[in-house]
Amino acid sequence: MSTQSHTSGLGLRPLIARFGFPHLLAATLALVASTILLGVAAKATGSGLACQANWPQCDAGPYNLFPANLPSFYEWFHRFVAMFAGFAIIGSAVAAWRSPSIDRRVTALVVGGMVLTPIQVVLGRETVTQYTMDILSLHFWTAVTIFSMFVVATVLVWSDSLRAGHVTAALGLGALAVPAHVALSPLEVSLISNYSPTTQLLQYGATLALLAGVIVAAMGGRWRFDDRRLSGLLSVSTVLALVVAYLGRRAVMTYSATLDGLYVAAALALLGTFAAAIVRTRTAKTV
Template identity: 65%
Template structure:
């Protein structure tokens, strides 16, 4: 091998060849989800306030290695995981852009996530230095957008291994998640003081699962099951899921309870319709192949 051919070899390729780009992308997605859930815990405990507007350090010396109390620990651990998530996002974007065999759509999605990452870091700092509801909302929805971008990219990368049965399975999982979403909400708990960090983390874990399932169902369903009615239902299901997530954020206000429950009920019906149509479309596709 010549020196020129060796030096022109992308430095990210040996790592990708060993572990695989799909695995790198999936790992990054898990880190993004973990960062969001830890951020929810930090918000629920008011942990940013424990740092007394100090950022990126807090109250325990270099790198806040020894947090002074539990709220400080939540904030420190959130920042710690977020740091690794940010590194993974940038690394995944670099790998996607430089590797010639990565779908350009995937590259664009993860690069968009990488562009949003420093914005998210700045918003994270502002939640500590200012802690206003507007900044908290921007911080949350930017994180959700990064999560969605990486879910879509992950589905594109794994698309060849996802079949029609995954559409029905995703819809079933989405339908099953809705009762848990309601049960973990302030509406079902009855007392806002019961909506503590554990409950909030659990509900937002269900929220991320809900968003992931509708994205998988929509993307794979449109690819594997060419049915106009199913595509319309899957589109409505995806849109309704984001409505449910938005209203769940506002459900601490009793004025939104009716809207939240109504949207959940409509979404559940949409899931049921999607399950029926996906099973019918899968059966027709199998009959066509058998003939």
């Protein structure tokens, strides 16, 4: 039994030693983010059902494995990248589980992402076979949860390289993402008149940038600064970022004046919190 365990571990350890687990995790995170944005593109272009509601097949080629036209290609390519993202998630989880040198918190996060992956696959199938807004929303938020888990795991793995300047930069990224998120939304106060597929893709890109920025800032701030006021600002910004991401999506889907007002108010509060946190990093005591 021990011989089999030792032999099976030999394959992963040279792989991790050659490419590095942090790089494997970063590549997996990039694939997860790409899958989310490609899914947004497929939805925004109306391509979600373009494969004639086939899943996992499409509508052309041998056994209907390939797309027949451009709309089908959007959906097919989303599934194609999602397949590699799923393999990368599983590979990261197995590598973390098999390597005793990897932080157990990281292992728990990536294994949790692996557990959610088949659920996400089933939800992806249901968006094709049923396509209800509830299923679509659950599919999106499950993907965002996986993305957030891998952001946290990646920050933990790269924690030794994280400096105080990176915290300020992450706060700056969040501060840029907030107005972009609002400006690209279909609100009366926004700068757009047509919520086009490109606009939707950019807005959801801003969502991922916002979540990644606030996670990096919140985690790095606690490691690199010894300042209670900054810690409080980072905690508030984390909560507000989640509220803005949620209300922003709800505002797009429901077109409620009350919801729009709450969304804009939360975005302004978050922007102010980011600004205050950036100023505080200039004077706070570093560790």
